[in-house]
Amino acid sequence: MKDGRLRVVDVAATAGISTQQVRNYLDEGVLPPVERTPSGYRVFTVAHVRALAVLRRMAEGHGWARTREVMLAVHRGDLAAALTALDAGHAELDRERTEIRRVLGAFETVVVSPPVVVPAPRRGARIGEVADLVGVRTSQLRLWEERGLLRPAREPGTSYRLYDAAELRAAQVVALLRRGGYPFEIVTAVLDEMRTSGRPQRVHAELARREQDLHRRSLRRLRASATLYDYLAEIGLAGSGLPG
Template sequence: MGEPVSGSPRVLLRTVDVARESGYSVQQVRDLERLRVIPPAPRSSNGYRSYTPIHVHALRAYRGLAGAVGPVAARQMLTELRTETIAEAASAINAVHVRLARERDEALRAQQALGAIQAEANTPEFEHESDAMTITELAGALGVRPSTLRFWEQEGLVIPERVTSLRARRYGLSAIRAARIVAALRGTGYSIPAVREIMGSLHQLDGLGETRRILRQRLDQIATRTVALLRAGADLEAVVMSAQEPTIAG
């Protein structure tokens, strides 16, 4: 979290002061004001902008939010926080924490799935008819809709066998394993093209190792985003509290 900004919310600051306190350049401060990351600064009698400590808090909060959810979402969230009640603002900030926690849990589940798949891959495979699954059974096991499996099939991610007489889909062990990986990666937030690339790498040497590396990288990114949000905590609090006194925010 940033160091406390000296002075009361009524203290007037120059652009250069705000830049020094927030860690942005003078031009960045002006640009972020134009983008409404911070409220418009009133002009003093000599025509210069007059900022307050709240503007510094907003800029610091933006830095943390941008690291956690991206600059576009951070700009929108800060604009909303300046007009919401304490309860609404707290709910919005908590939702970001929940989202990051969910992404982390999904990445960990993907890692666990890959570990189980690797263990199975090292076991001699003797596939029996009873090992196969119908599309309904596999969808239920993965917690997805049958239509999702059909979509993955269209995208070339999970290719089932077929019972020719009824054209019913039948998934053997290799297809089931592929479906588990796809489900884990999609649950972690990977796009279809990214999943296709990862699935292609599994057929190469050390494909599982590369996929595991990608998931470790994903976890590191989530941790960095979480820390950025935590560092913004005190500044977010200042922004939220300033919304209860509109005259302070300018």
């Protein structure tokens, strides 16, 4: 380093990336602009090292697409745009957390108060039989089928709907959750998970694991946002244009 100047190789070494990647970041605008020497060489400083560290921490917490959006806004001095993008990222996690909790609640209903499992006839149960077993009208079963919740087979020759044991179970789960007031999107999520993962207890455990993973992602995002705030303060953008 000479007179506070750094070579691109020095900047790259601080993050363990290639010099070309540093140039790419610079060309994209996610690093601060550089001055050039009379001969055209880029002049890097410790400010670029700091920005690069922030960039990579942001990418860890927010992903590259949103990080790029935020850092572009920061380096053009548009605090409002940067904050808008940042808030959108945190809101996404909130929506995901709410969805997981709602589905977990639905599974609690299925696990704690499971429907009575009635074996389907060997040939499969017809729609009227299923309606009687589940306690709904046949029109309700048809509606659930239209929404993709149920997938009965068709009897060869007559095309009558036939529900095997799995579809009868699905019909019972749908009826239980709808009586509990769960919207169709939650019912769909529960059925998809059950068809993929098997028993409700296993699915419940998997959703709980996803919730814990979401907590970890939220903490990484929070850490990244805190790093960004410090950077905004360093470059004089924190509070820019705001009262007080």
